[in-house]
Amino acid sequence: ETGEVAATPADNGAEYLSPVTIGGQKLNLNFDTGSSDLWVFSTALTSAEIGQHSAFNPSKSSTYKELDGYSFSLSYGDGSGAAGVVGTDTVDIGGATVTRQAIELATSVSSAFVSDADSDGLVGLAFSTLNSVSPTPQKTFFDNIMSELAQPVFTASLDLDGSGTYEFGTIDSSKFTGDLEFTPVNAASGFWQFDSSCYSIGGKTYNRTNATPAIADTGTSLLLLDPEVVQAYYSQVPSANYDSTVGGYTYDCSENLPDFAVAVGDNYMANIPGSGITFSPVDSKTCFGGIQSNSGSDVQIFGDALLKHHFVVFHGESNLLGMAAK
Numbered sequence: 001e002t003g004e005v006a007a008t009p010a011d012n013g014a015e016y017l018s019p020v021t022i023g024g025q026k027l028n029l030n031f032d033t034g035s036s037d038l039w040v041f042s043t044a045l046t047s048a049e050i051g052q053h054s055a056f057n058p059s060k061s062s063t064y065k066e067l068d069g070y071s072f073s074l075s076y077g078d079g080s081g082a083a084g085v086v087g088t089d090t091v092d093i094g095g096a097t098v099t100r101q102a103i104e105l106a107t108s109v110s111s112a113f114v115s116d117a118d119s120d121g122l123v124g125l126a127f128s129t130l131n132s133v134s135p136t137p138q139k140t141f142f143d144n145i146m147s148e149l150a151q152p153v154f155t156a157s158l159d160l161d162g163s164g165t166y167e168f169g170t171i172d173s174s175k176f177t178g179d180l181e182f183t184p185v186n187a188a189s190g191f192w193q194f195d196s197s198c199y200s201i202g203g204k205t206y207n208r209t210n211a212t213p214a215i216a217d218t219g220t221s222l223l224l225l226d227p228e229v230v231q232a233y234y235s236q237v238p239s240a241n242y243d244s245t246v247g248g249y250t251y252d253c254s255e256n257l258p259d260f261a262v263a264v265g266d267n268y269m270a271n272i273p274g275s276g277i278t279f280s281p282v283d284s285k286t287c288f289g290g291i292q293s294n295s296g297s298d299v300q301i302f303g304d305a306l307l308k309h310h311f312v313v314f315h316g317e318s319n320l321l322g323m324a325a326k
């Protein structure tokens, strides 16, 4: 079995959404390799909360089964969150289908999700150990389907031009160039976590002692690195400075930015060309960088700002992360 869906940029490229059919109802969901809950807007929300979203209506699905007394409550890195009830239903992602997938129906969502009008919820693709359902944590879609897949993998090939895809069960070699390099993942963290101990700026490589590990997180827009790395990068950008009003490093959009690369394990340097560093404009002449600080937290977050330049393989059986240029 295999499945393939488009990954379409939304929210000015801050996220990528893919169509998922649940109990015959189609929703546009954010595939998030940094969390492990599949949750959706539901008709239990108020019409003000639902707004332009598609909301799952359990009473309209002939295959939905409530998990009596089960609930979930989630909060994301940026303080947003959702909470509600849990059931199972048939979930189809581009043809890859799980018949009894736990789906988490939001009965409350934070304002940021209400105003993020394009996303109808999330598909968590980190490890099931991080699932938030009480009293019994539930398995992710990938965990449920892995044994049925032609290969126990899913891949992310994100692209701002709208050509991006998520695929389950196959590695499409037409989607990358050069070698696919695999790195061991520390699944005990619950994340797709690996070591990253060097980086390069404008082609000059720097080795690091006690670098914090990194995670591959398709649900994070930016590349959130240790402060010393971020300061080193923007020290090479004359007009760059930390602007607390926007909460990050900004610079003149006219700057000729140096290339940046960061290690994924011991045998892959993931490069971002200087022309691909900017995340968004702040005003007519100032730009906000895709490289920002993780504020000294104990993990570096390799989000879409990095991942969209690469073909990424998440190998569930051998806990490996594969990276290739494209």
Ligand SMILES: O[C@H]1CN[C@@H](c2nc(-c3ccc(C(F)(F)F)cc3)no2)C1
Binding pocket: 030, 032, 033, 034, 035, 075, 076, 077, 078, 080, 081, 111, 112, 113, 114, 116, 119, 122, 217, 218, 219, 220
């Ligand atoms: O928690 C970590 C797991 N992956 C990261 C993640 N963050 C979100 C998110 C999506 C949409 C929104 C909102 F719509 F703006 F509310 C907020 C957060 N989705 O994955 C962070």
